[in-house]
Amino acid sequence: MSDTPLHFKTVAELSSLLANGSLTSVALTEAVITRTLAVEDRVQAFNSHDRESALNQAKASDARRAAGRSLGPLDGIPIGLKDVIAVRDQPLTASSKILANFVSPYDATVTTRLRDAGMVFWGRLNMDEFAMGSSTENSATRITANPHDLTRIPGGSSGGSAAALAAGQLPATLGSDTGGSIRQPAALCGVVGLKPTYGRISRYGLIAYASSLDQIGPFGRTVEDVAMLLQAIAGADDRDSTSFDAPVPDYRAALSAPRERPWRIGIPKEYFGAGLDPEVATAVQNAIAHYRSLGAEIREISLPHTEYALAAYYIIATAEASSNLARFDGVRYGHRSREAETLLDIYFKSRAEGFGSEVKLRIILGTYVLSSGYYDAYYGRAQKVRTLIRQDFTRAFGEVDVILTPTAPTPAFKRGEKSADPLAMYLADIYTIGVNLAGLPAISMPCGFTTAGLPIGLQLIGRPFAEADLLAAAHAYDHANDWSKHTPNL
Amino acid sequence: MSAPHIDIDHLAMLSRLALTDAEKTKLTTQLGDILGYIEQLQQVNVDGVEPTAHATPIFNVLQADEPRPGLSVEDALRNAPAQRDNMIVVPRVVE
Numbered sequence: 001m002s003d004t005p006l007h008f009k010t011v012a013e014l015s016s017l018l019a020n021g022s023l024t025s026v027a028l029t030e031a032v033i034t035r036t037l038a039v040e041d042r043v044q045a046f047n048s049h050d051r052e053s054a055l056n057q058a059k060a061s062d063a064r065r066a067a068g069r070s071l072g073p074l075d076g077i078p079i080g081l082k083d084v085i086a087v088r089d090q091p092l093t094a095s096s097k098i099l100a101n102f103v104s105p106y107d108a109t110v111t112t113r114l115r116d117a118g119m120v121f122w123g124r125l126n127m128d129e130f131a132m133g134s135s136t137e138n139s140a141t142r143i144t145a146n147p148h149d150l151t152r153i154p155g156g157s158s159g160g161s162a163a164a165l166a167a168g169q170l171p172a173t174l175g176s177d178t179g180g181s182i183r184q185p186a187a188l189c190g191v192v193g194l195k196p197t198y199g200r201i202s203r204y205g206l207i208a209y210a211s212s213l214d215q216i217g218p219f220g221r222t223v224e225d226v227a228m229l230l231q232a233i234a235g236a237d238d239r240d241s242t243s244f245d246a247p248v249p250d251y252r253a254a255l256s257a258p259r260e261r262p263w264r265i266g267i268p269k270e271y272f273g274a275g276l277d278p279e280v281a282t283a284v285q286n287a288i289a290h291y292r293s294l295g296a297e298i299r300e301i302s303l304p305h306t307e308y309a310l311a312a313y314y315i316i317a318t319a320e321a322s323s324n325l326a327r328f329d330g331v332r333y334g335h336r337s338r339e340a341e342t343l344l345d346i347y348f349k350s351r352a353e354g355f356g357s358e359v360k361l362r363i364i365l366g367t368y369v370l371s372s373g374y375y376d377a378y379y380g381r382a383q384k385v386r387t388l389i390r391q392d393f394t395r396a397f398g399e400v401d402v403i404l405t406p407t408a409p410t411p412a413f414k415r416g417e418k419s420a421d422p423l424a425m426y427l428a429d430i431y432t433i434g435v436n437l438a439g440l441p442a443i444s445m446p447c448g449f450t451t452a453g454l455p456i457g458l459q460l461i462g463r464p465f466a467e468a469d470l471l472a473a474a475h476a477y478d479h480a481n482d483w484s485k486h487t488p489n490l
Numbered sequence: 491m492s493a494p495h496i497d498i499d500h501l502a503m504l505s506r507l508a509l510t511d512a513e514k515t516k517l518t519t520q521l522g523d524i525l526g527y528i529e530q531l532q533q534v535n536v537d538g539v540e541p542t543a544h545a546t547p548i549f550n551v552l553q554a555d556e557p558r559p560g561l562s563v564e565d566a567l568r569n570a571p572a573q574r575d576n577m578i579v580v581p582r583v584v585e
Contacts (some may be wrong), residue, residue, distance in 0.1 A: 106566035199546040212544035241551040244545065250523060311528045322505065329506070332578055333569035343581050352508035360507055361520055367505045368496070368521065381531050383541030388534065423523055439545025464545075 005153040006290040007035040010227040015073045025076030027057035036169040045164035057120040075118030080170040083124040086205035095139035098354025108205020118230040124252030131209045134428040138358045147488040149432040152412040154295035162189035173219045175437035179430025183444035187407035187457020198439035199244030202237030210320035213436040223475040227251035255475040263296040266400030270306035283456040284447035303392040309434040315382035320367025322450035367426030390438040407444040446483035
């Protein structure tokens with residue numbers, strides 16, 4: 001711990017240093033800002049940042065602590081948010097030209113909760129425009145690099161959140177996950193990312209992509225850090241009627257709670273078929289062997305409708321997106337075309353100028369599957385297939401506690417490799433998408449590196465609202481392997 | 491189902507998107523590819539299966555109908571492209 005530079009320490013380590021008085025929030029925040037600026041020309045993870053605001057928050061934290069009024073274990077620790085989560089008086093762009101000059105008039109509920117925990121906001125992190133993408137190349141603002149290989153993509157859509165953490169620019173970040181947008185970039189950047197159960201965290205103040213699938217979640221260097229962050233943001237919120245009033249247990253304490261019986265871990269055969277990179281397969285098999293050595297019972301299971309998840313997802317997600325993105329009309333906020341003369345012109349031209357090509361494609365696809373004559377054949381059928389996918393998981397959880405899979409079929413790919421072919425890009429999410437359709441919690445954590453030095457991610461999927469169990473199962477592996485110490489050379 | 495018919499002008503109109511000819515050509519091709527992939531859902535037997543709209547067991551959520559503070563007029567208008575007298579300005583709609 002002592003020889004790790006400050007910018008690569010975990011939230012748990014920083015929390016101890018702040019608590020015992022050997023570190024101040026101002027010193028930590030200054031170190032984070034210095035590191036951010038030192039590597040940002042190579043990583044390009046940030047859409048914007050506000051040094052004065054961050055240092056003022058850090059000073060306030062130190063003053064609280066000095067007065068004996070610390071707000072808890074996260075007080076004074078910097079965090080960066082994906083640029084799709086509202087922070088009052090800060091820019092909020094969704095990496096889209098249509099929101100290029102938007103400044104948020106309010107805080108998202110997660111933002112309020114992190115403020116209440118004393119965290120220091122540093123930076124708005126890059127993403128695929130409106131969270132539509134798997135490489136962060138669909139951003140209208142900048143192209144983010146993978147810190148482990150700057151010629152490769154960081155994954156997406158929360159690529160900035162994963163890359164900033166991996167690069168040591170932040171000790172903690174938040175992202176959002178609609179089809180894998182937290183877990184896939186976490187896997188590709190060698191960090192931990194959690195997509196909580198649908199309804200575990202309020203979506204108030206999250207710019208909507210697909211409302212029945214979207215969920216905010218934390219990124220951290222370790223499973224323990226992710227548990228600490230989840231603690232701060234989980235729980236029902238009367239501003240989001242889809243947030244669920246389930247108890248919020250002590251997630252960090254659950255990591256080391258004694259278990260009455262060994263883990264039963266399901267390995268779905270459908271997740272190990274064609275298209276899985278051999279080095280990823282080997283690393284995941286090694287992780288399975290590790291769990292077996294810890295006493296876990298490993299069972300092969302089947303999730304028979306897995307092959308249909310991607311098709312169902314692209315109908316449901318784009319249908320919801322075409323409706324959600326109708327609000328960007330150039331009237332009340334966002335870009336308004338200078339070429340428009342009539343009200344209808346404002347809609348057509350502002351949207352044409354403001355949205356990027358992937359967003360237009362998804363709006364058109366969503367409009368198609370909802371349009372008269374096609375609704376039953378596409379949208380209606382996809383919703384029924386969604387039921388079958390949920391039932392696959394429900395059946396599996398009758399015999400296992402968690403399900404273990406690779407997070408992504410390949411390690412990080414080269415910039416530009418898939419950007420011309422949307423369908424090839426969509427396949428990057430093939431192992432993560434079923435979880436969103438079923439509304440389940442799932443975590444990605446590092447499980448090794450390729451011979452070329454690229455991180456490989458392992459996914460664990462849990463029962464609804466059983467994040468405590470899921471995190472404990474993940475911690476058993478993560479704590480013993482400590483892949484987070486393999487930081488990139490930047 | 492046969493190969494899907496794509497009327498890109500109609501879709502652009504429904505979507506309120508002014509598309510260039512080059513965009514229309516590209517989007518028609520991409521949409522055709524994706525619809526071809528999605529076609530595999532026709533193989534699934536969904537007889538008697540109920541649709542899932544979202545995965546949480548929540549149906550009606552009620553709360554007391556009581557006023558509480560919301561955005562101020564100033565905050566609500568701070569991102570408006572054009573405003574006058576606490577209102578958003580748009581082109582004339584009725585002649």
